[in-house]
Amino acid sequence: MLSLAAVSAGYGSFRALFEVSLEVAAGEAVGVIGPNGAGKTTMMRVISGIVPLVAGAMTFDGKSLAGLSAHRIVERGIAHVPENRRLFPRLTVEDNLRIGAFIAPARARIAERMAWVYDLFPRLKERREQLAGTLSGGEQQMCAIGRALMSGPKLLLMDEPSAGLAPLVVQQVFDLVRRIRAEGLTVLIVEQNVQQVLDVVDRAYLLEVGRIRLAGSSAELKDNDLIRRSYMGL
Amino acid sequence: MDIYLLEAVINGLLLGGVLALLALGLNLIFGVIDVVWIAYADLVMCGMYAVYWLHLWGWPLTAACAAAVAAVAVLGLLVHVLIIAPVLRAAPINQLLATGGLLFFLQSFATLLFGTDFRNIGVRLPIIELGEIYISFARLLAFGFALVGAVALYVFLKRTYLGVAIRAISQDREIMGLMGVDQRRIYLVTSAIGGALAGLGGCLLVLQYDVHPFIGNTFGPLIFMICVLGGLGNMIGGFIASFIISQIISIGGYYYSTEWAYVLAFTLFIVLMFIRPRGILAR
Numbered sequence: 390m391l392s393l394a395a396v397s398a399g400y401g402s403f404r405a406l407f408e409v410s411l412e413v414a415a416g417e418a419v420g421v422i423g424p425n426g427a428g429k430t431t432m433m434r435v436i437s438g439i440v441p442l443v444a445g446a447m448t449f450d451g452k453s454l455a456g457l458s459a460h461r462i463v464e465r466g467i468a469h470v471p472e473n474r475r476l477f478p479r480l481t482v483e484d485n486l487r488i489g490a491f492i493a494p495a496r497a498r499i500a501e502r503m504a505w506v507y508d509l510f511p512r513l514k515e516r517r518e519q520l521a522g523t524l525s526g527g528e529q530q531m532c533a534i535g536r537a538l539m540s541g542p543k544l545l546l547m548d549e550p551s552a553g554l555a556p557l558v559v560q561q562v563f564d565l566v567r568r569i570r571a572e573g574l575t576v577l578i579v580e581q582n583v584q585q586v587l588d589v590v591d592r593a594y595l596l597e598v599g600r601i602r603l604a605g606s607s608a609e610l611k612d613n614d615l616i617r618r619s620y621m622g623l
Numbered sequence: 624m625d626i627y628l629l630e631a632v633i634n635g636l637l638l639g640g641v642l643a644l645l646a647l648g649l650n651l652i653f654g655v656i657d658v659v660w661i662a663y664a665d666l667v668m669c670g671m672y673a674v675y676w677l678h679l680w681g682w683p684l685t686a687a688c689a690a691a692v693a694a695v696a697v698l699g700l701l702v703h704v705l706i707i708a709p710v711l712r713a714a715p716i717n718q719l720l721a722t723g724g725l726l727f728f729l730q731s732f733a734t735l736l737f738g739t740d741f742r743n744i745g746v747r748l749p750i751i752e753l754g755e756i757y758i759s760f761a762r763l764l765a766f767g768f769a770l771v772g773a774v775a776l777y778v779f780l781k782r783t784y785l786g787v788a789i790r791a792i793s794q795d796r797e798i799m800g801l802m803g804v805d806q807r808r809i810y811l812v813t814s815a816i817g818g819a820l821a822g823l824g825g826c827l828l829v830l831q832y833d834v835h836p837f838i839g840n841t842f843g844p845l846i847f848m849i850c851v852l853g854g855l856g857n858m859i860g861g862f863i864a865s866f867i868i869s870q871i872i873s874i875g876g877y878y879y880s881t882e883w884a885y886v887l888a889f890t891l892f893i894v895l896m897f898i899r900p901r902g903i904l905a906r
Binding site for chain 1: 784787788790791794795797798799800801802803804805
């Protein structure tokens with residue numbers, strides 16, 4: 390479904406990604422793990438068109454994504470839950486969801502999608518008139534995921550959904566990821582929480598200083614010595 | 624109560640409506656695009672001339688006003704495309720210089736085209752007598768249309784997808800693309816709406832004041848002061864500040880003179896800037 394072939398990218402003269410290749414098949418959940426500053430967020434931003442591709446090829450459903458601006462990529466069916474959630478704090482929960490359905494095909498089905506999101510996250514329905522900035526961390530994450538789902542994506546990109554949340558809430562966030570998978574969405578998730586993300590994804594990549602270091606099924610990676618030592622503290 | 628004072632209060636309220644409309648336009652543009660259109664009041668001047676000439680050529684007033692609103696909306700679009708877009712990522716001082724340059728351009732161009740004559744549209748609207756109080760119908764009309772414009776803007780911002788995007792964009796510019804929003808399109812729509820509000824302001828003011836190339840200098844500083852007082856980009860703050868300032872000018876003008884009232888208003892402005900530098904409604 391999504392394919393990155395030897396993708397390089399960066400900010401100005403600073404290169405953050407070096408020939409990264411990655412595949413996500415339809416229906417899969419794929420993780421990207423790695424330390425801070427490895428380029429995980431940059432990779433997500435390249436896929437969603439915020440950071441330009443410098444070299445390499447990127448295709449989605451067989452069509453190239455190179456050179457498309459971010460709003461066109463949303464129209465192709467990729468939604469991005471950004472790092473730190475990035476809700477609009479002074480808009481209500483419902484307005485945050487509404488803006489997620491900005492693209493024309495999503496507007497046509499907004500009532501149905503809103504009902505679906507409220508069904509997935511009943512807590513959001515209770516808080517729909519509340520300003521998003523007043524939600525708890527876990528609720529904000531629900532709102533950010535809900536907002537991304539409103540565009541009706543085929544692929545959901547999630548950048549560090551557990552970051553900055555209390556341990557109990559982190560567990561809830563991974564439960565959310567499972568529920569979204571159960572809805573039939575394809576998920577690409579970036580996480581530092583290696584142990585827990587390997588429990589929800591089928592496969593994962595290890596990204597270090599801008600390069601793919603390892604790839605494999607979650608079971609393989611859980612048994613890998615490097616991963617166990619460096620990322621799981623075992 | 625002194626009926627002349629009451630009359631001054633009513634006139635202040637009516638003036639406040641028009642100022643509030645223009646402050647909304649300027650705040651909208653600043654909030655969304657993050658650029659201050661120094662030449663905003665000169666777009667109002669263009670609107671006033673448009674109504675004046677169209678009416679002189681025999682157009683009915685309503686048609687002339689509708690055409691002026693549309694024309695200034697297009698002018699707003701052009702300002703964005705030709706002047707703002709190229710300096711969008713430039714330092715704020717360069718953006719100020721660019722829109723400041725537009726101010727001189729528009730004023731000089733109007734002088735070249737129309738001379739420095741004060742021109743009156745010559746539409747005589749009745750004076751309404753309420754007991755012993757006299758209210759100018761032109762002002763009442765201006766107030767009514769300004770409120771209609773403000774309410775229409777409010778409904779647009781609350782109820783439409785573009786409106787929600789416009790409210791969102793000042794809170795997080797970078798991720799708008801992830802929402803499927805084309806930022807350039809939002810900027811264009813905002814510039815056109817800002818222009819349309821300036822055009823409407825022009826229609827309402829040309830019924831009360833003579834038009835000349837430098838009329839923008841009369842309202843421009845006032846509108847900026849109002850926007851800063853309310854907190855730049857804060858539409859509700861600007862709305863409230865409009866009525867505070869217009870009351871000071873109107874009541875001050877009644878007790879002393881209009882000149883002293885302006886001095887009073889700007890003094891209050893400076894004092895308030897020390898007390899609440901981010902505007903009266905600052906969070």
